[in-house]
Amino acid sequence: MAEGMTAREQATPGDFADATLAELGRQRIAWSSGNMPVLESIAKRFATEMPLAGVTIAACLHITTETANLLRTLKAGGAEVIACASNPLSTQDDVAASLVLDEGIETYAVRGEDSGRYYAHIDAALDRHPTITMDDGCDLVSRLHQVRPAQVGEVIAGTEETTTGVIRLRAMERDGALGYPIIAVNDADTKHMFDNRYGTGQSTLDGIIRSTNVLFAGSRVVVAGYGYCGKGVASRARGLGAIVTVTEINPLRALEAVMDGFRVAPMAVAAQDGEIFITVTGDRDVLRAEHFAVMPDGAIVANSGHFDVEIDLVALAKLADGRRRQVRPNVEEFAIPAAGGTKRVLVIAEGRLVNLGGAEGHPAAVMDMSFANQSLTVEWVLQHRAELEPRVYDVPAEIDEEIARLKLASMGIEVDVLTEAQRLYLSSWTSGT
């Protein structure tokens, strides 16, 4: 036995921060399980049918209580599961400890890990020769294809959780670089319409509020990007009484934001009077030197896009020229030149995903649907592996509908069914005016 390690710690390999946090993690995982009834019902079925027996799943996901319940479900279905962090700042250390020590799930994740350790964790998962990859942002799949091409052929299929990852995968597909089929779980209706909109909407504000205790009522909030995530953030900020401006590059989305009642303006204009800036575009350099230069003193800037590229922190650091300091946990102040002296720009969670860096990520009730999609999609790819090619696929509509049905049932909500006359009417083209 390695010196200083208990038998429990030795039993399952992994890299996590602190074994003493495992009990807290166990309690919090159980708490979120109470809000994941759809996943729970899948786990129960999986435990009797064992549809994932014989597969090894490498899951590169945010290591949260909700993810823990997904991993338990996959394990209940008979899979060998190895987990690693999909973001250096999103790991809940208590969860990582409990996964290894209570659940016996090999987990490699430490909150605040540097880039070297982050990729070492992905490599540790790949060392186990997965036959299924489950990714959130495409770092696992990208690493596998670029660094271990000989292993690509061992993989049956993969799933991808987020918009940014799907964009990268489609680029791989276009370049002929994708080596096996991947299902875009993000694109399922029961994922992005709820997780991206209501999950990101609520948890982004949660992250900013926990980090700063700022009052949204009456604040001028600028939301960059009006995809599902941006829509959620803008509507929740308005719900708290903020005066919201949306910035966009897509004319249709900009029009939608206008007709949803938001002010729409270019960032160069919005930056002049915004007080809280939230980027959710999926692209880089959304907030740049020219924007920092015109922001009011004390502007708060946060990112809720997948990667930490949306706020140009290199440019901000250059403007600050060394005048930067931590002013609260999770809040760094940059003092930059302004008329008559300096002004402050406050960056939350290092410009990384603020909902996971500053809070707990999306609530379990929405992750329930996202992770039900993950579980049922893995089961589906194993049943259909012979028909699948190295392409990006949508989640089958039957899975989406089944999850919506199960979620409604768990909420005690019933819906109408078509009468026979209605069904015939919808399938006919002869009756009109």
Ligand code: ADE
């Ligand atoms: N992505 C956003 N919120 C999440 C959560 N709570 N768990 C896992 N992935 C997430």
